[in-house]
Amino acid sequence: MRRLSVVAGATTVASLAFAACLPFGAAPPPLRAEARPASSVPADPFADSEARARTSLDSAPPGHGPAVLVQHATVMTATGKRYAPGFVLMEGGTIAAVGEGDGPAPKEGTVVVDARGRFVTPGIIDPHSHMGVYPVPDTSGHDDGNELTDPITAGLRAEHSFWPQDPAIERAVAGGVTTIGVLPGSGNLIGGRGIVMHLVPQRGARAMRFPGAPEIIKMACGENPKRVYREQKRAPTTRMGNLRAVREAFLHAQKYARDWEDWTRKQRQPAPPAEADKKHDKGDDKQPDRDLALETLALVMRGDILVEWHCYQADDMLAALQIADEFGFKVRAFHHALEAYKIRDVLAARGVGVVTWDDWWGYKMEAYDGIPENLALVTEAGGRAIVHSDSPIAIQLLNQSAGKALGAGRAAGVKLEDDDALKWLTANPAWALGIDDQVGTLEPGKRADVVVWSENPFSVYARAELVYIDGQTVFDRAHVGAPWSDFELGVRGMPAKQEAK
Amino acid sequence: MNRVQAIAFFFAASVVTLLSSAADAEDAQPIAITHARVYVPGDHPPLEDATVVLSGSKVLAVGVGLAIPPNARTIDARGKVVTAGFIDVGTDVGVVEIDLEASTNDAAVRSPMTPGLRMIDGYNPRSAVIPITRAGGITSVVVAPVRGLLGGQSAFVDLAGDTVAEALVRPSLAQNAHVDEEGVQAAGGTRGSLWLMLREALEDARFFATHKAQYDANGVRPLSLHRAGLEALGPVVRGEQPLVVWAERASDIEAALRLADELKLKLVIEGAGEGWMMAEEIARHKVPVVIDPIEDLPSRFDRLHARSDNAALLARAGVRVVISTLSGGLADSNLVSHQTRLLWQRAGNAVRLGMDHEEAIRAVTEAPADAFGLKGYGRLEKGAVGNVVVWSGDPLQAGTRVEHVFIRGKEESLETRQSLLLQRYRTLPFTHDGSR
Numbered sequence: 001m002r003r004l005s006v007v008a009g010a011t012t013v014a015s016l017a018f019a020a021c022l023p024f025g026a027a028p029p030p031l032r033a034e035a036r037p038a039s040s041v042p043a044d045p046f047a048d049s050e051a052r053a054r055t056s057l058d059s060a061p062p063g064h065g066p067a068v069l070v071q072h073a074t075v076m077t078a079t080g081k082r083y084a085p086g087f088v089l090m091e092g093g094t095i096a097a098v099g100e101g102d103g104p105a106p107k108e109g110t111v112v113v114d115a116r117g118r119f120v121t122p123g124i125i126d127p128h129s130h131m132g133v134y135p136v137p138d139t140s141g142h143d144d145g146n147e148l149t150d151p152i153t154a155g156l157r158a159e160h161s162f163w164p165q166d167p168a169i170e171r172a173v174a175g176g177v178t179t180i181g182v183l184p185g186s187g188n189l190i191g192g193r194g195i196v197m198h199l200v201p202q203r204g205a206r207a208m209r210f211p212g213a214p215e216i217i218k219m220a221c222g223e224n225p226k227r228v229y230r231e232q233k234r235a236p237t238t239r240m241g242n243l244r245a246v247r248e249a250f251l252h253a254q255k256y257a258r259d260w261e262d263w264t265r266k267q268r269q270p271a272p273p274a275e276a277d278k279k280h281d282k283g284d285d286k287q288p289d290r291d292l293a294l295e296t297l298a299l300v301m302r303g304d305i306l307v308e309w310h311c312y313q314a315d316d317m318l319a320a321l322q323i324a325d326e327f328g329f330k331v332r333a334f335h336h337a338l339e340a341y342k343i344r345d346v347l348a349a350r351g352v353g354v355v356t357w358d359d360w361w362g363y364k365m366e367a368y369d370g371i372p373e374n375l376a377l378v379t380e381a382g383g384r385a386i387v388h389s390d391s392p393i394a395i396q397l398l399n400q401s402a403g404k405a406l407g408a409g410r411a412a413g414v415k416l417e418d419d420d421a422l423k424w425l426t427a428n429p430a431w432a433l434g435i436d437d438q439v440g441t442l443e444p445g446k447r448a449d450v451v452v453w454s455e456n457p458f459s460v461y462a463r464a465e466l467v468y469i470d471g472q473t474v475f476d477r478a479h480v481g482a483p484w485s486d487f488e489l490g491v492r493g494m495p496a497k498q499e500a501k
Numbered sequence: 502m503n504r505v506q507a508i509a510f511f512f513a514a515s516v517v518t519l520l521s522s523a524a525d526a527e528d529a530q531p532i533a534i535t536h537a538r539v540y541v542p543g544d545h546p547p548l549e550d551a552t553v554v555l556s557g558s559k560v561l562a563v564g565v566g567l568a569i570p571p572n573a574r575t576i577d578a579r580g581k582v583v584t585a586g587f588i589d590v591g592t593d594v595g596v597v598e599i600d601l602e603a604s605t606n607d608a609a610v611r612s613p614m615t616p617g618l619r620m621i622d623g624y625n626p627r628s629a630v631i632p633i634t635r636a637g638g639i640t641s642v643v644v645a646p647v648r649g650l651l652g653g654q655s656a657f658v659d660l661a662g663d664t665v666a667e668a669l670v671r672p673s674l675a676q677n678a679h680v681d682e683e684g685v686q687a688a689g690g691t692r693g694s695l696w697l698m699l700r701e702a703l704e705d706a707r708f709f710a711t712h713k714a715q716y717d718a719n720g721v722r723p724l725s726l727h728r729a730g731l732e733a734l735g736p737v738v739r740g741e742q743p744l745v746v747w748a749e750r751a752s753d754i755e756a757a758l759r760l761a762d763e764l765k766l767k768l769v770i771e772g773a774g775e776g777w778m779m780a781e782e783i784a785r786h787k788v789p790v791v792i793d794p795i796e797d798l799p800s801r802f803d804r805l806h807a808r809s810d811n812a813a814l815l816a817r818a819g820v821r822v823v824i825s826t827l828s829g830g831l832a833d834s835n836l837v838s839h840q841t842r843l844l845w846q847r848a849g850n851a852v853r854l855g856m857d858h859e860e861a862i863r864a865v866t867e868a869p870a871d872a873f874g875l876k877g878y879g880r881l882e883k884g885a886v887g888n889v890v891v892w893s894g895d896p897l898q899a900g901t902r903v904e905h906v907f908i909r910g911k912e913e914s915l916e917t918r919q920s921l922l923l924q925r926y927r928t929l930p931f932t933h934d935g936s937r
Contacts (some may be wrong), residue, residue: 131740136800160575167799171809223601361919362630362839363718364601370921377926393795400899401848407900412923460849496777496814 012286041267045260046295050215050304052155056206058264064093065472069106070452073115075099077442078122078427080419088120090448093470098442113466115452118479121422122442123178123469124398125429126307127355128335128399132182132197132205133158135166136392146185147192151225151236152249154217155292156192158184162205167492168392170484173199173475175396176457176464178449179210181433183335185416186220186310187228189236189246194218194308196433200469201484214434216332218299219246220310221320222366243319250327253297259288277452306332306434308355312366314342321350333389333432338370341377348383353432355386358405375402376409379420386428398425421458447471507616529910531556533569534891537578540585540862542880547859551890553583553881558909560885574906578891584862585881586640586888586908587896588869590737591771591791591825592841594634594642595658595668596623600838608828609645613687614702618653620644621672626662630839632917635660637842638896638903640888641670641878645677645745647828650688650695651702654733655745657875659888661908674873675743676734681772682803696745696756703764706734743767743873745791745895750803751775758786769872770828771844774804777811780818785936788819789872793837794851796827812864822856823872824848824864849897861897887911 042048068090075086075098087103087112089096098105106112133145144161147153162182172180179198184191195205196213221242230237236245266285299305307324311334312319324331333353334340338361340347347354354374361370378385387402389395406421409464430440439447448471454463467475483492532555539551543562554561554570561570571574598605607623622646634642641659646652657671678684680695688695705724709731715721718729724731736742745759751774758779761768770776770783771791783799797809806812816822824847828837848861856864870879873921877886887910893902907911 136798137802137805138800141803173796227601297609305576310550341926342931359843360838360840362599365599368599373923381929392798392800396797397795400850403847403899407902410900411902412927458899460897461853463853464740488799490517492808494778494806496808496810497781497818 050309059207067091067110090471119453122426127181129180132162154296159195176451183218191218215305256294257298314339344381358401372408375405376414400455531573533573537583552564590643590829613650616651617733621656652880751778774807777814784819793827812851
């Protein structure tokens with residue numbers, strides 16, 4: 001009996017949906033060989049499991065609430081346009097209109113927000129967070145970010161470690177953050193898949209997945225993997241050991257992809273039924289075994305999974321790009337990338353994003369050459385610069401990070417508009433995570449992920465007053481309710497005696 | 502002990518050098534910083550269009566409409582802001598070059614009981630971190646042990662000088678204890694074992710102080726510490742030297758207050774994630790609290806009640822709040838590693854989170870000086886140490902630049918290893934001398 005379930009699924013929507021109902025490994029309804037149409041083996045052997053990974057048991061149907069019209073604000077769009085005073089109209093979860101003046105006369109039922117003196121921006125997107133996988137409080141029970149048992153763990157998904165009750169999440173939203181890329185830690189060379197999350201409270205990780213976001217993978221070069229495995233007295237213990245292991249992993253993945261392609265092509269060749277059965281009986285077209293890690297890497301080489309590569313030093317980044325060339329995949333962005341400024345011409349020419357802090361440096365050898373002008377210099381060179389946090393504290397202050405980097409850049413003589421710095425926080429990270437068609441700017445048709453700030457967001461005194469995700473209020477500083485996290489029930493919100501004074 | 506005595510005590514050989522360089526400074530040209538907004542001590546608004554005159558190593562005068570000495574170098578600071586140099590009392594500046602390179606890290610002591618340890622012994626005045634910190638408007642720091650139940654003696658240094666003797670102000674400023682979760686793990690694994698060890702050490706030190714002769718003649722019962730430790734704790738148990746206790750949980754803060762009452766210790770609380778819950782008790786004990794205002798997370802079980810307005814709530818209850826980047830203790834070490842230079846941002850965030858702006862500036866100038874008895878520091882007034890910073894605007898705001906830094910009246914270069922890297926890579930392809 002043939003087992004078709006591994007590659008069940010098909011080119012039509014209807015049969016894909018049917019296939020997606022099958023639990024992996026379960027035998028499908030028996031098919032007689034002669035009745036099997038060639039197309040029942042899908043052209044893409046990996047599509048089914050990828051699709052299955054996006055279905056959620058607990059996602060609520062999106063509700064959009066009333067339309068919201070934010071008026072009289074300085075509206076910063078991250079498209080180069082700024083409206084002062086301007087308006088943003090959110091309807092049905094998306095941005096309906098944005099522009100100069102008061103906006104259209106509000107329809108009945110529209111919530112009108114008078115944002116005089118306030119600033120409005122797209123929601124901040126942090127492409128490098130470990131919230132949920134390294135949640136607070138720091139406990140051994142929730143220490144789920146680094147699977148330090150093998151340097152190549154490409155088959156892992158950060159989603160499967162993500163604790164949606166992490167109390168840090170709500171505080172990040174209060175800092176104006178609406179979307180994050182959650183990544184496994186950097187102890188492994190290939191740590192596993194990350195997941196793009198929309199920061200709305202849900203009971204499970206899957207339901208928080210940003211709709212339609214592509215898959216992302218976390219890789220790491222440099223000190224961390226070799227330090228971790230040196231302590232374990234196994235490879236890699238050197239930079240050359242790091243890169244050998246990565247190249248070997250991709251070599252295996254190349255073979256894996258080829259095996260599946262060959263098998264799929266053979267299965268899809270129309271052949272006389274009798275002959276097909278005979279061939280099958282001889283067992284010479286045995287279905288390849290599935291391997292989660294190799295499958296992920298095959299998808300990386302196909303361009304279906306975006307590579308987010310932790311790399312600090314310029315020379316490490318150049319070496320990483322050569323491996324990407326060797327195996328024909330693209331690096332979407334280098335993360336941390338403290339020395340990106342040294343090779344900003346190369347990174348800009350190749351369209352590789354630079355995801356970094358504004359001014360962290362010096363905590364390890366590969367971080368010794370960090371300078372506060374990094375983001376500005378990359379921008380000046382035409383590269384895509386992006387601010388990230390990598391920290392549940394820093395994620396609350398990303399707007400300040402952009403403000404500091406803007407100041408450092410201008411002091412160095414780099415010509416920067418406020419909008420450039422806003423792009424570091426919204427449009428560019430949206431691109432790094434492959435969701436720039438949906439969020440990152442204030443433009444009609446995009447998801448209504450919007451922040452109203454008390455003042456210019458690059459000020460250290462600026463506070464997010466209102467935060468919307470898909471047009472719904474997720475944070476209102478004037479009405480902070482019960483904590484999102486079950487963990488904080490009975491803890492947070494305890495009144496301070498001094499507040500009465 | 503004044504500064505010169507302190508140096509004489511530990512660095513007798515270098516006193517002559519120091520005194521002669523001080524004499525040189527007296528001959529130097531006075532400096533007048535004019536037309537600035539100047540933050541002055543006490544509960545006063547800043548002076549507008551004011552002048553600060555530095556002469557030798559000191560502040561000669563601060564005020565509006567002052568006569569400028571005829572031979573003075575004048576810095577027109579119209580539209581700019583002048584403050585006393587910022588002081589961070591919880592740093593590892595000068596004792597850590599690169600955290601993860603053990604060979605360059607003299608902050609992380611592995612033994613829990615090292616009260617005799619002096620951080621000054623690891624201080625490297627040539628550290629690349631020092632100019633970078635100074636370029637952030639910080640002119641003096643307390644270099645403190647980052648862990649240990651009794652981790653040793655912090656040092657107070659000015660961020661100037663090519664030798665330790667030149668940088669040093671107080672070689673033994675305070676004793677540092679950690680009674681947070683990390684301290685508990687280092688001290689037998691329970692709070693009971695921690696307080697037992699701490700109390701025993703302090704009581705033994707008291708006993709030792711009155712039985713030194715017998716001790717040296719091997720005529721006393723066994724004590725829990727070695728001689729150097731017992732000796733070092735002397736000023737602590739006499740209530741002369743502050744005991745800085747890192748405590749997060751409200752009940753741990755309560756225990757520290759109780760111990761200080763009982764043994765008549767001069768206490769400073771650090772960390773204090775749940776400090777706001779004990780604000781009235783802390784205020785009543787007149788104990789200063791050193792906090793990092795951006796640490797608002799329930800990052801450990803001993804700070805589950807952490808909240809973002811901790812600094813504001815403590816200040817409102819009348820507690821003397823000192824703001825620091827606090828190198829020790831918390832897990833998110835990348836935020837503090839080499840980032841003492843961002844003390845201004847910590848203070849700015851305290852303002853964002855509800856603290857008064859002038860109080861936040863005092864929390865990085867006067868308050869740390871008062872909490873640790875650093876006479877002449879943190880205050881712009883006649884006779885103060887000439888540690889002065891000229892800022893391009895609001896010192897607590899992103900984008901403001903530090904334009905001049907004076908330490909003991911002498912202008913310091915703002916060149917750093919980072920500014921040299923910028924220079925080298927400002928244009929590509931780079932040339933090794935930074936030229937095209």
